[in-house]
Amino acid sequence: MKGLYDVARHLVWLTQFGLSVVVPPTLCIAGSVWLRHRFTLGGWVVAVGVVVGVLAAASCLRCSLQALDRQGRPAKKDGEKTSPISFDQH
Template sequence: MVCASQPKPEGGTPLKGLYKALEDIVWLTQLGLNMLLPLLLCLGGCWWATSHWAWPEWVYLPGIFLGLAAGAQNFWVFAKERMDRAKKDKNHRVGFNSHQ
């Protein structure tokens, strides 16, 4: 019987794997929201402008492009931050007297 506090042969605990999986799910959910919400907000603004101010229907086209551009920009910032964080974590070295 394996207890959660016993180290695995690789040196980590089973809870570290679960924590990493949950962290990846949260990052993926956040990325999806960062890309989808700008498009939905732009489309909502276009709908409101066409229904309340009687703007023409072609306003949706620039709204779609603006929403996609904002989602792409959010993706770029998110990916850059994630790569920088991975690079920083990868270079972490443990010395002889460092205890974890």
């Protein structure tokens, strides 16, 4: 049963990882194309949308990998000092 739980947990992480990398650029590009057509702006708006989307995807990727790393760390042994968790690591 534990093996099935691990497979399901990894499947959830993989799905979340894919969505967090694909959705931000898609939404930014779609929004920039809509802005271009709605307000008759130049092609630079789409370029800005691509850049913002890629930066947002990189940020989401970084956060997902940090969360995965925190989850995979071994527990501290007795006697080892643990550093306090900062506000951003909750």
